[in-house]
Amino acid sequence: MTQTDILPDEPGFLRRMARMLWADKFALAAALFLLLIVVLAIIGPAWLDAAAQKQNLRGRNAPPFEWDRGWLWIMGADALGRPLLARIIVAAQNTMMVAAGAVLFSAIVGSALGLVAGYAGPRTSQVIMRLADVIMSFPSLLIAVIVLYILGPSVVNLIIVLAITRIPVYLRTTRAEVLEIKSRMFVSAARVMGASPARIIFRHILPVVLPTLMTIATLDFAFVMLAESALSFLGIGIQPPEITWGLMISQGKQYLTTAWWLSFWPGLAIILTTLSLNLLSNWMRIALDPVQRWRLEMRGRKHG
Amino acid sequence: MSSFIRKRVFASLISLLGLVVMVFFLSRLTGDPAALFLPVDATEQMREEFRQIHGLNDPLMTQFGRYIWDLLHLDFGESIRRARPAIDVVLEAFVWTLQLAVITMVLVTAAAIVVGSLAAFRVGGVFDRIASLTSLIGASAPDFWVAIVAIVVFALGLGWLPTSGTGTVWHWILPVGVLFIRPFGLIVQVVRGSMITALSSAYVKTARAKGVRSRPIIFVHALRNAMLPVITVIGDQAAALLNGAVVVETIFGFPGVGKLMIDAILQRDFNVVLAAIMVTALAIFVMNLLIDLAYLALDPRIRH
Amino acid sequence: MAEHLLEIRNLSVEFHTATGTVKAVRDVSWHLDRGETLAILGESGSGKSVSSSAIMNLIDMPPGRITSGQILFDGQDLLQLPDEARRALNGCRIAMIFQDPLAHLNPVYTVGWQIVEAMTAHGTDHATARAEALRLVTRVGIPNPQASLAKYPHEFSGGQRQRLMIAMALAMKPDVLIADEPTTALDVTVQAEVLSLLEELKQETGMGILIITHDLGVVAEIADRVVVMNAGEIVESGETAEVYRNAKHPYTRKLIAAAPGKGVFHDPLPRAEAVLSVRDVVKTYSGFRALDGVGFDLMAGECMAVVGESGSGKSTLARILLRLEEPDGGKALWQGRDLFTMSPAELYKLRRDLQMVFQDPTQSLNPRMTVFQLISEAWIIHPEILPKPQWKARVAELLQQVGLSPAMAGRYPHQFSGGQRQRIAIARALALEPRLIICDEAVSALDVSVQAQVIELLDKLRREMGIAFIFIAHDLPVVRDFADHVMVMQGGKVVEQGPVREIFEHPRQPYTQRLLAAGLDPDPEVQAQRREARLGHPAAMQPGI
Amino acid sequence: QETGVRIVMGEDVDLLEPCMSTQSTIGAVLLQNVSETLTYLDVGGGTGLQPKLAESWEQQADGSWRFKLRQGVSFSDGSGFDAKDVKHSFDRAMSDQITCEVKRYFGGMTVNAEVVDDYTIDFKADPVQPILPLLLSLLSIVPEETPVEFTREPIGTGPFVLKEWTPSQQIVLGQRDGYWGEKPAVTSATYVFRADPAVRAAMVATDEADIAPSIAALDATNPETDFSYLDSETIYIRLDHSMPPVNDIRVRKALNMAIDREAFIGTLLPEGTLLATALFPPPTLGWNKDVQVWKYDPEGAKKLLDEAKADGVPVDTKLTLVARNANFPNITEVMEAIQQQLQEVGFNVDLQFYEIAEFQKLYSKPYPTDRGPMMATAMHDNSKGDPSFTMFFKYASEGLQSGISDPKVDDLITRASAATGEERAKLWSELQAYLHDDVVADVLLFHSVRFARVAPRLSWRPNMSTTSSLPLGEIGFK
Ligand SMILES: Nc1ncnc2c1ncn2[C@@H]1O[C@H](COP(=O)(O)OP(=O)(O)OP(=O)(O)O)[C@@H](O)[C@H]1O
Ligand SMILES: Nc1ncnc2c1ncn2[C@@H]1O[C@H](COP(=O)(O)OP(=O)(O)OP(=O)(O)O)[C@@H](O)[C@H]1O
Ligand SMILES: [Mg+2]
C-alpha cells in the first residue's frame, strides 16, 4: 500500500451523481421527464394559456390521434373542445405547485416533529404523538370545510388542508425509526464527540430515515394531485377555469365510458410523474447509500 | 407494559376530549344546519323553529355543556337528518368500514410484504421492475377510474361479479380489490426500500454462514429488521380506511362510515360528525397503540 | 498431491470502490487437513477475513469479485458448486466465527433463537436444538445460560457476544471451523477456556480449524501451522515453531519482534491531583448488578488499564463515565465537578475533553460517512480546534499515525477490515485532542506491529500532551507495556488495583493471579511447556467448564 | 321476484317521514305508495288536479275550502280513515315541534283545518288561497295516533307498507291487503341507493335493478331502456339589481344576448333540454308561450355595452359568477362556456364554485354586504303546476332569493296569488312576460331533462312527476 501525504481528490459530487444517473436508464428517463414537467410548469401558462382556454363546442370530445387539427389536438379535446395537450401543459403549473407545496409542507413538518418526538423525552414525545393521533382521526374534508369557512378559499389554504392530513404518516414513520436509530452505536459515538442534538438528528439520524420518507412522499404526490380536485368541489383552492390535472380527471370522469381520453391523459400525467418521482427516489436511495452505491457505479463502468 | 398501556389510554382519552372540543366548536363555525336541512325556499320562521327544536339558538357554551353532559351519559345526541340516535347511525356504518378495513389491510399487508421483499432480494431484476411498475401505476391511478373500469369489465362485460351493493361474498371482491391498490403500491415500495438495507447487513451474512435458506433469510432475518417503517405505513393506510373509503362507498354503494361522514359534514349534521369522529378516532387510537406495541415486540432495542 | 480437507489455490479477490479497484487478496494458496489447526497471521487489512469469507460464499459479488482461484473442500471446487449446495455446506460442514460479533448478530432475535436456528436450518429438530444450544452456551461460559438464551444481543458484553458467536459456529460440529479473531474480546482466562474447548472438539470430531488471529500467544498455543499474510499475499508459511524460530520474511520477523510484553514497567507517576476521581458507581440492568461500587483516581497523563473478566462491567463503566447511560449511583468528579449530575449544557462543553474508542468499531462508525467526514466531524463540532483549510492535511496525518493510508480517506466504513475500522475510530478520538481517552479494546484487532505503532503513538501523546487514558484491555502484555496503573474487575466490582509493576509482579487476589497465569507466551515452545504444566495441574483451571 | 321491482336511487333516504315526502327521495318511496294525499296532481297525464283521499272539494263563500273525504279507507295499521286523521296530519305538519318540509308551501298564510263531520273537513286560509286544493296534494295523510315527532314507521292509506328498512342499504315495500283502490300489479318494491350514475345504469343493464330513475345523459345510449323526461328543474342566473353595472338594463340585456343557449343543447346538455323563458316549466298554469327566448346576438350585446359605457356605467367591473358545485351534470363546463361567452362580448367575469352551504349564504337573503356585483347560477324546481311556488320567492321584493325590487312585480304577484281560474292564468302570463322582456330580471337558461333506465320487462315510462314521486301502481309488466 503506497503511502501518500495528500488525500486523493474525490471525483466531484455532482459528477459522480451524474455518472450514477447515467448508469440507471430508468432513473435517467425519470429525471428527464420530471425536468420536462418542471420546464412546462414554468413556461406552460405563458405559452399555451390562450390555446388551452379557447373553447370550440363543435370540436368537443374530439378523439385523440387526429393529426389534421394540429399537434395540440393530438390527445383529443375536452367537453368544451379545448385541446387536452395544451390543457395538460398549462395545468402542470398549478398541479405541481399544489402537490409539491402540500407534500413538502407535510413531509417537512411531519418529519421534523417526528425527529423531535423520537429524540426528545417521553413527555414531549407523548404530546406530539397524541396530537398526531388527533390529526389522523380528523377527517380531511372537515378540515377543508373548517379552513374554508374560517380562512376563506385560497391556494395556500388548499395546500395547508392537503398537508395537514398527511403529517401523521411522516411523523410516525420518522419517530419509529429514530427510536431505533438513536440506540445505534454511531449515534452514541457522535454524542461522545459533543455533537449537538441538531447535528445528531440531521447528520446522523435523518439520512437513515430519509429514503423511507422519500418513498412515502413520492406516492403522496399522486395522492395529493388527486385529492386536490376533490377539495375544489368545496370551492377551496383551484377553481375552473383554472386547471389542474386532478380537476381535469374529475371533469372527465363522467365520460369515462364514452370519451376515455378526457380523464386518461391527465391521469397518465399523474401516473408518469409519480412513477418518475418514485424511480428517482429509488435511485437516490441507492446512490446516497455508500453500501449500495456499487450497484450504480459498477453498471456505469460497464456501460460507460 | 401495563403501566405503558395505562398511561397511553389516559393520554388518548385526553386527546379524544381535545378532539371533541375542537370538532364541536370548529364545526359550528362552518355554517347553519338549518340552511342545509331546509330547502332554499323555506321561510325564516321555519328556520327559526328548526333552530329552536335542535337547540341551535342557545349560546355555544350551553350547547357544549349539554353535549358533554349527554356524552357522559353515553348519549351522543340525535342525527338531525335521520331523526335517530347519531351513535346508532355511526355504528351501523362503522361495522362495515371496520370489516372492509380489516380484510383489505390483511390482504394488502401479506401481499405487499411478499412482493416487496422479493423485489428487494434482486434489486433491478425483472421481478423487481415488474412489481414496482405495476404497483406504482396502480397506486397513482385515480381510484374511481379503477372502480368504474372494474365494474365495466367484471360486472358489465364478463358478468362475473355484481356491480355493487352488499350481500354475498362476491359483493366484497370489487370494493376490496379497488381499496387494495393504493396501500399495496405504497407498502411494496416501503418494504422494498427497507429490505434493501436490511439484506445487506452483517447479520444476514451470519445467517448465510449458518446455511439458512434464502426464504427464511428474507422473511425472518431481514424482514423483522425492516418492519419498523413498514408497520407505520400500514397503520397510516389502515387509518385512512378506518376514516372511510369514500370513493368505494360511493361507487359500490357500500354503507360505510366514509360517505356517512362526508354527508354529515356537508349537511352540518354535527352530532353524526362528532359521533363518527369519536368512533373512528377510538379505532385509530387503538390501532396506533397496537402499532406501538408492535414496535416494542419487533425491536427489543426500543424497549427501555 | 494428497487430498486436503480444505484447500485454497491461487485465490484472488478484488473490490470495486469509487476511487478504484482494491485488490484485497492476491494469489493466495494454503490448505488445511483434518484435525489440524492452521493459523493465519498478518497485517491488519491484509485480506485474512476476505479470503475466509470467500470460502463461505459471503463476499458480496458485486462489488467484490473473485478473479481467480479454486476453493477445494473435500476435493470439490466450492466456486463451481451451485448456491444451494454451498448453502447446505455452510454452517453444517464449514462454520465461521465472525470478527465483529455485534454487527453479526441479528439485533431483533434472542441469541437462543439464533443459535437454535443454526441447527434447525440443517434439519435438527427444535427440542434437540434447544437442548444443544443450552449446552453450548454453558460450555462457552456464559453466566446464567438458561436466562441468557432469552436475551437479545445488545444485552451482552463484547466478550459474551463473541462467545455466543462461537457457540453458534460450533452448533453443528462442522468439519472446518473458520475462526476470525475469536478471542479478541475475551480475557485470558476465558480465552484459555475457549481455546481448550476448540482443542477438545478438534480431538473429538477431527475438525480442521482455521484461526485468524493477531495474538502470537494464541498461535503458539493452538496452531499446528501458520500462514503469514501481508498486503493480500502470503509471505510465509510453515510449522508454527519453525516459523517462530526461523522466520524468513522480514515482515514475519517484524511481527515476532513486535510482540508486546517485553518492555519495562512504567514507573508510577508522582502523586498529583486526580483529574478524574470516581466513587461508588453502581449500575443495575433489570436487577442485575453490572457495576457495584466501582471507584478509582486518575491523574493527568496517567494510563489506567482496566482488566478483568469478560462481562465484568468494563464497557458499562466506560459508557457511564461518558453519560451514554445513566448510573444508578455514585460520583465521578472531573476536575472537581460531578459528571453524573451535570446539566446537558455543561456536559456538552466537556465532551471534547473526554473521548472514547468503542469496543465494536463497525457499529460506532456512521456507515454513510467517509473516513474523512468521520474524522473531520470532530472539527465541525468543535471548530476552535482546527481551521478548515488544514483539515485535509490533518486527516492524512492522523491516518498515517494509526498506520492507514491517507488514500483511504474517501472510503466508507464497510470497505475496511476490522482492524482498519478500529484505527479509524482511534484517529477520530485523537482528532479532538481530548484530555482523557477511554479505549475499550482499542487495539485488540490490530496485528502486533501496527499495535506497537499505535501504542507508541498513544504513549507519546500521554507523555507530551498529558492525555490520560482508561485502557480497557484483555491483552496483558499490552497492558504491561502501556499502563501506569491497573484496575482488575470481576463481577462488577474492583477486586484489585495498583501500579502496574505491583499487579504484575505481586498479584494479591486469586483472580488476578489466575489471570496472569493464564497469559499466553508468543513462543510456541514456552507455550507448549506451560500447556503441559497446566494439564498436569487441572486445578489451575477454573471449575465449571 | 316476478312481480317485485327493484329501484336504484341516487341518494340515500334518511327519513321515511310522511310529512317530509315533498323531499324527492322520500317522496319517491312514500308518496302514493305508502302515504296518500287528499288530492293528486296528474303531471304526466295532463289532466290536472285529481281526487285521491278527497272525493270532491269546493270553495265556500268565505273563501275556505270544503273537502268531502273518501269512505271505507283504512290505514295500514288497520284504523279507519276520517276527517280527524286529516286534521291531525295537517296540524302535525304545521307544528312548531317538528320541522316538516311541507310547511314551507304554507308560508305567508295561516290555515286552519276544521272537522265538519267524519268525512267532511274545512280548510280556512288567510289570506284566501285559491290553490289550496293544489297545496293539499303535498300533504301526506297519517293516522290520528301518529305522535308529533319524526316517525320511522310510516303508516298510510296507500297500497304498500314498509316491510324492511336497512338504513343506507335498502328499503322494501310490500303490498298490503285492504287497500281501497285498485290493486297494483307490483307486489313488492326494493329500493337501493347508489350515488354513482354510471353504476345505476349498469345495475339495470346487469339485471340487478329494474328502474334507475336518474342516470347520466351520457350513459343513456340504449333507446330500448333509456328514456328522457323533463324534470321540472330550471337553470338560471340570478342577477342582483342593486348594484352597478347590473342595475343598468342594457347590461342585463347584453348578458342575455351574449349567451348562445342553443349551442349547449346536444353538446354539454342533453338533447331535449328546453330553453327557458320562465323559472317554471311549460306545463304550468299561465305559461306564456309568446315570450321569446333572447336571441344570441354578441354584436348587439357589445353595442349595448358600449352604449352603457358611454353613459358612465362601469361595465368593466368584475362580475362574479357563482355556482354550486355538482348542481347539475356538466355544470363546470356549462359555466366555463358561459363565462367565455360573456367575456367575448366584453364582460369581465370571474367564475367561482361553492359548496352548498356557502352557496346558500350567497343565494339567499340576507345577502353578504361585501358581495360586489354577483350573479348566482341556480336551479329551481317547480313541478306543482302553479307559478306561485316560484314567483314570490324569486321575484317579490321580499322574496328570499329575489334580486329585484319592482313594485309592479310585487303587485302582480299579490294579485295573481289571490286570483283563480282564467284570471290567475292571465296575471301569471303577464308577469312572466314583464319579467322577461321589460325588467330583464335575470338570465334564464334551460329547463333540464333527465334520463331514466327501465328494464325491458316493465311497461313504465318516466314523466315530470318522477322527480318527486314514483307511484308503484303505475308500473305494469309486459
Ligand atoms: N467491500 C469492500 N470494498 C473495498 N475494499 C474492501 C472491502 N472489504 C474489504 N476491503 C479491503 O480489503 C482488504 C482486506 O480486508 P480484510 O477484511 O480481509 O482484512 P483482514 O486481513 O481481515 O484485516 P483485519 O485483521 O484488520 O481484520 C482491506 O484492505 C480492506 O480495506
Ligand atoms: N443493555 C443491557 N441490558 C442488560 N444487561 C446488560 C446490558 N448491557 C450490558 N449488560 C450486562 O452487563 C454486564 C457487563 O457488561 P459490559 O459490556 O460492561 O462487560 P465488559 O466488562 O465490557 O465485558 P467484555 O470484556 O466482554 O466486553 C454483562 O454481564 C452484560 O450481560
Ligand atoms: Mg479481518
Ligand SMILES: [Mg+2]
Ligand atoms: Mg466490553
